[in-house]
Amino acid sequence: MIRRMLSTALCAGTLMVFGPVLAAEESEYGVLFVAPGVEETYYACIACHSERIVAQQGLSRSGWEDTLEWMVEEQGMDEIEDPDRTIILDYLAAHYGEDRPNYPN
Numbered sequence: 579m580i581r582r583m584l585s586t587a588l589c590a591g592t593l594m595v596f597g598p599v600l601a602a603e604e605s606e607y608g609v610l611f612v613a614p615g616v617e618e619t620y621y622a623c624i625a626c627h628s629e630r631i632v633a634q635q636g637l638s639r640s641g642w643e644d645t646l647e648w649m650v651e652e653q654g655m656d657e658i659e660d661p662d663r664t665i666i667l668d669y670l671a672a673h674y675g676e677d678r679p680n681y682p683n
């Protein structure tokens with residue numbers, strides 16, 4: 579995965595040299611879809627990795643619950659307490675569900 583991210587970064591660099599071909603509009607929350615819950619999600623998840631890793635996933639609500647558990651148990655994330663946990667899960671399930679409505683380009 580790191581290698582994939584590196585080559586993405588290299589591509590982005592090349593594009594900047596040759597003109598802003600893919601200058602996607604990004605909000606202060608990066609590629610995350612702006613809707614209620616985006617702020618909580620963004621700040622909880624970018625402590626360790628890009629929000630792109632989140633945006634590239636498409637999971638059901640229970641899939642996202644498993645992912646958060648995995649972040650806590652294996653990746654060293656602090657447990658997220660309610661109400662933030664529910665806000666974040668609602669946000670992820672609504673905007674990064676299995677049909678991937680906001681898959682980043």
Ligand code: HEC
Binds near residue numbers: 622626631635653
């Ligand atoms: C304490 C650090 C930390 C935090 C905070 C964190 N993650 Fe992660 N996350 C990781 C690490 C490390 C990996 C890479 C694990 C691997 O690929 O082995 C990862 C990978 C992922 C992946 C990719 C899984 C895959 O199959 O490739 C997703 C999705 C993800 N995190 C979601 C989240 C979400 C959503 C949040 C916020 C609620 C979050 N993470 C917060 C450490 C963290």
